[in-house]
Amino acid sequence: MDEYLILMRLDNIVKEEPPSPEQMQEYMRRYQDWVGGIAAQNKFVGGTALSMEGKVIKPKDVITDGPFAEVKEWIAGFITIRAKDFEEAVSLARLCPILKGEGNSVEVRKITGGHNG
């Protein structure tokens, strides 16, 4: 079993109105159901939400606001899971509910080793 990072990106360009509290609750519910499903398979390692503000640092010490730079998507958060291969990791990631929203995306990366090696 290896560990995989599932990165969730939300479309930065807000097409309609921002979600209402009830909609937010519904999104949270579906998100927790998805993560809960992974945890029920004993494949959940950890999870982190990220703040909406951020900074981007570029060469020559250029620091700008916002984590999105030119990319119109911003990373909402990520979870770490266990899976036996990429295929399995993708099969878990493709069920992420943010994918119901147009313009959102989920990235899967294998964790290949820490800084301890």
Next chain:
Amino acid sequence: MDDGQLIPHLFRTEYRKIVSVLCKYFGWDGIENAEDIASETFLTAAQTWGLNGIPSNPTAWLYSVAKNKAKNHLHRRQILQNKIIPSLKSQETDEDPIDLSPQNIIDSQLQMMFAICHPSIATEAQIGLSLRILCGFGIEEIADAFLTNKETINKRLFRAKEQLREGKIKIELPTPVEIETRLSPVLTTIYLLFNEGYYSISQDKPLRKELCLEAMRLCTMLVENRDTNKPQVNALLSLICFHTSRFDARLDENGQIILYKEQDTSLWNTDLISKGGYFLQQAASGNKLSRYHLEAGIAYWNTQQADTKEKWENILQFYNRLLQIEYSPIAALNRTYALSKVNGKEEAIIAAEKLDLPDNHFYFALKGELYTSIDNEKARQNFQKAYSLAKTHADRQAIQKKIDKLANIPG
């Protein structure tokens, strides 16, 4: 309670009190002596009461005998420091070096709880030693709880006592700074103790009410002490109260499990349910969500028998989070059941088939439930597999009932 049950019951509740007081008195070097004296006391009780009948105040009798045995032991062995021997010499006064007053019993047990659950000792050893000294579990019962054998447990306990001795671990309450970390293994032990009472695989009797009440008592001691009265402790006590409230409704007169749906709710202990609610509220302070908070939340909803969507949605969300904190097969299965109540059986079947629990009879029983009236042949197969894996008579009976019920449904 009849005579045959009195001694085992007393052994459970009084053993730990006597051992804790004596242990605190003798220190780790004398821990085996403390255990021996406690055991001898109960042996004497069994013999004497068998011949002469049970005394009118059995507890006082036990304490009196324990004290005498301890004093005789001290005289014989002379293992004490000088400061103790002079106090023995002043025995003409009523001063009793071995203090079995209610306050000292509580204090000693609290101190022993923390001393035993010390970070320098392996977690399993902490739990094993707690079960042995604090709860009077037999070595075999502890072995069952850990799914291992007596030799392993004996080695583990022996090593743990050595470490306590060598580390000169003080038998006292931790400082306020340390209390949060030191509480964690103590709560785990109480939780395990409760589970042992509630599910009791080792004795093949589904319920051991006394163990659950022991867990409740130990947890209550923590709540009643200002230094240990933390949110997660209240959450644990809350969940213990909620679960225990259904005790009398859970078994029928033949000792068979009565499933939740079929329980006579008039037998649910409303006093315990309100206690559970009270402690749940007490737990709702601070900003840390422990696993006990989540389990207490689930236990709360289980006291609401009405089969509403709100109930199951809440339970599902609690299990989602609980599994992220710590995976367990039972939580995974219960979560899947809740999912079936919220989003329907088909979706739950898909989730269930992804769980990898090939040796777990509850897993196949759950799948049997989910497939029932969706695909009865698959339901039958799963129930049959569950039956072959079941460990207790009560579980087998419950599964057999399901198989029989399916057989009466055409197709």
